[in-house]
Amino acid sequence: MTLVSINTVILLLSGFTAHKSLEKHLEEDYDMSKRLLLATICLGLSFLLIQMYEYYNAGFIWSDHPYGTAFFSLTGLHGLHVMIGIIMFSVVFLLMKKGFYDRPRYDSFRAITMYWHFVDAVWILLFFIVYLEAI
Amino acid sequence: MERLEVEKIEDHINSKGEIHNSSAPIILSLAITLCLGGLLVWPLVIIGLPVLIYAIYRWTYEETILWNYREEENDFESWNDSSWAMLWIIITEAIYLRVFSHIGSGHVGIQSAGQKQ
Numbered sequence: 001m002t003l004v005s006i007n008t009v010i011l012l013l014s015g016f017t018a019h020k021s022l023e024k025h026l027e028e029d030y031d032m033s034k035r036l037l038l039a040t041i042c043l044g045l046s047f048l049l050i051q052m053y054e055y056y057n058a059g060f061i062w063s064d065h066p067y068g069t070a071f072f073s074l075t076g077l078h079g080l081h082v083m084i085g086i087i088m089f090s091v092v093f094l095l096m097k098k099g100f101y102d103r104p105r106y107d108s109f110r111a112i113t114m115y116w117h118f119v120d121a122v123w124i125l126l127f128f129i130v131y132l133e134a135i
Numbered sequence: 136m137e138r139l140e141v142e143k144i145e146d147h148i149n150s151k152g153e154i155h156n157s158s159a160p161i162i163l164s165l166a167i168t169l170c171l172g173g174l175l176v177w178p179l180v181i182i183g184l185p186v187l188i189y190a191i192y193r194w195t196y197e198e199t200i201l202w203n204y205r206e207e208e209n210d211f212e213s214w215n216d217s218s219w220a221m222l223w224i225i226i227t228e229a230i231y232l233r234v235f236s237h238i239g240s241g242h243v244g245i246q247s248a249g250q251k252q
Binding site for chain 2: 077081087091094095100107108110111112114115118122125
């Protein structure tokens with residue numbers, strides 16, 4: 001449970017850094033925006049690594065019982081979304097590094113940030129359904 | 136190849152919206168299908184992952200070429216196409232996840248591993 005709580009904090013923190021990164025981008029502070037975006041990617045990767053560790057130490061597999069099926073399918077689907085978000089943020093980060101985002105092109109960046117907040121919100125929902133409700 | 140793509144874009148420069156015959160979306164769809172198929176038959180991932188990386192590279196590459204031919208339409212206060220598209224994706228996904236959660240917690244009857252034992 002401690003690990004899941006830490007993971008929740010990590011994901012929420014990544015939502016905050018993503019939001020700040022977009023804000024800095026709008027303020028045309030591109031260096032800070034890049035740093036915050038990199039922090040978001042790292043936090044997202046940390047979330048996935050902790051999730052993998054949790055899977056490895058779960059003590060049950062998806063086919064053991066209904067909870068196992070629900071646990072792995074719901075958190076797995078969410079993890080897939082986190083992975084997609086990380087890929088999209090990485091593409092934006094690489095484009096920023098190449099200077100493509102120096103001009104005020106922010107639409108795709110804003111869309112991905114919106115997606116990331118959605119992934120955050122879904123995790124809160126899953127946290128209650130999969131972890132707290134099951135206690 | 137790059138020149139050819141640019142010419143195609145210029146041909147349609149006066150069309151409303153953006154028209155270009157990119158293969159990137161279909162390659163990306165194929166890659167995602169292969170990767171998901173890899174969950175059932177794992178060797179598919181070996182083909183799927185490189186195709187996925189190539190598709191993302193290809194799409195990004197084409198997209199950045201297109202930027203040079205687009206007008207600066209970004210208005211900080213307005214919502215542009217990709218934001219709307221993302222909003223619809225989020226709504227669809229939220230419905231999907233809700234149904235999934237309902238099946239997981241309601242019909243099956245969610246129980247912790249401890250309760251099961």
